[in-house]
Amino acid sequence: MQFPHPDLFDSGMTRRAALKSASAGFGYVALAGMLGQQLPKTARASEIAPLAPKKPHFTPRAKRVIFLFMQGATSQMDTWEYKPQLQANDGKVGPGGGTLTASKFKFSQYGETGTWVSELYPHVAQHVDKLCFLRGLHTDTPAHPQAVIQLHTGTALASLTRPSMGAWMMYGLGTENQDLPGYITINPPPNFGGAVNYGSAFLPAHFQGTRINDTGYLPNLQASAPFALQRKQIDLIQSLNRDLGRQPNAPDELDGVIQSYELAFKMQGKVPELLDISQEPEVVREAYGVKPGPAGSFARQCLMARRLCEAGVRFIEVCHPGWDQHNNLHQGLIRNSAATDQPTAALLADLHQRGLLDETLVLFGSEFGRLPTSQGPDGRDHNITGYPMWMAGAGVKPGFSYGATDEYGQHAIEGRMHTTDLHATLLALMGLDHELLTYPYAGREFRLTDVAGNVVKEIFS
Incomplete structure (x- = not known):
């Protein structure tokens, strides 16, 4: 389109x-970011204009991030991970027990890279040569609330609420547009951590995300x-x-x-x-699949994300819930992919055509993945030991895959990336050293990656 x-x-x-x-x-x-223009010159810069643009630690590869969050854990072997051995051994006992269950969906190869993609994502499949797959991700807890919070804040520990990754980016870089918040989250899930996932915790409150809904209006x-x-x-x-x-x-x-x-x-x-996305030409709204009601929610979010990106918002998150498919897996995947495929592809195409993809990093993924074995007649259980995400745009190699899971897609065996490694890499792409981006609180220096995290430079373009 x-x-x-x-x-x-x-x-x-x-x-x-x-x-x-x-x-x-x-x-x-x-x-809060505008006050410095009229405050005494003796005040510290961080106190005068905390949201003003700040110099990164090194030259950034990306100016902003759009995070497409598939809350609930997408089944990777039915979407992005083609596993011939799983297909061939359908119904057999898996290495760790349980009944191996082949995907019901057809996979085909796309693009010059010949990347395998499920029939559930035909529109995104047309853009595989833009995508950089991270196929060896793993995390610490199979419980949704803790895993979602860890993905967003770096830790699942309930003893101390930590700032969200968007808040850390705002703290480190400020905002490009002083008339707008630098961090906006659209339709964030009310549970699984709620406001913790876009909060600033012990960072100053002006670094937190601003929550809006997909109709284009702020609750306030x-x-x-x-x-x-x-x-x-x-x-x-x-x-x-x-x-x-x-x-x-x-x-x-x-x-x-x-x-x-x-x-x-x-x-x-x-x-x-x-x-107000009604200002967009009809051809654009049709390309995203914008329609009234809940069925068009994700499409509206994606189009709003592009408009916010264009206006200079630093970190934008959009959400599609409902991927926790322990039963009704087949129909659930059809429904969810139908809602997310076309808008995601349209966002990639739109950003590319406007020259924004070269400076915008798009991240697509869930808090963890799903097992290759069955759960009940039509479901899959949680998998935290190996699952993929993909990136596209500024700073990452297009048409590239880093890491791999085993022949059944259960365990990451190559290019293993923990959640802290993902965060360290995201910050590096934005020109921030995760070890230097710290904030003093409760007698110690805190950071998004705590005491871990390695930057995966192999995916850098």
Whole structure:
């Protein structure tokens, strides 16, 4: 599908609470990055403008990340991993016990690389020569909540909530667009960690992700007061700050720079327009498979991700839940792939045509994979010992596979990558050294990869 050229196209309220309400949360996040323009020169740069663009540790290969998260664990041997031995030994006892179960879906080779892809993903299959497969991933826990949290924050330990990987990138790099948050998550799952997966934990709050939904509206915008009332709130804040500014103990810098929230207030008019995909030409919406209702949710998310990417958002996550298929595997895979195949392919094509794929890293995957053996009449259980993800775009080799699982797709045997290795590699692609990206808290220096993580340079272009 060819895309058109982009050129076608109450009085007791505290001041801080009122500010958050008046700027609808969205502008409040970006506001924190604008304050440096009017603060004393003696303040530290990190305190003055924490969201301003920062110099990376070394030359980055990618400017931004789009993470397509398939929550629930996609069955790899039915989608991206063709295993002839599994097909040939259907019904036999596997090496670790259990009944080996061949995939019911046909695999074919695509592209100049001859990469095997299931019939479930015919649209993405047309782009295999752009993809870089990581086939030797493994993680620590087979429980969804812990694994999802580990994928997003680097640890599954419940003793201390850690910052999400998007928050770490914001902390390390700042944002490209001071009118927008640098980290946006669309339709994040409410369970399996919830807000922990896009939170900032002990990092300052302005590094956390901003949650939106696939209809293009922010929850805070929907719940905000009428425009005229918001204007009265702002006028009240201005009056309060002018009075308090005359006192010996003046408020902190966020409350003191009253002019900045005027800009945040104005952003309410810009944000809905940016997220309104109805502005896109019909041919573009058709290419993504945009349709009304839940069936078109992922397509809307992908198109919104491209628009946010174009506007300079640093880290964007979109989510498709429902891959936890211990039963009804066959029909579940058909349903989920139908919802994600065309939009994913369209996103890759659209980014490529606009010249954005050369500076944007796309990551596609789940918290873990599935076993090659059956569970009940039509299901597969969790597998944390070997599963794939793929990347595309900035900084990675196209048409390349790194690592491998055994002949049945159960254990990673070559190019093994732990979740910490994935995080170290993602940070490196963004120009950040995972060992240097630290934050002092509770008497020690914390980092996304904790005390582990190796950068897999073999996949770098």
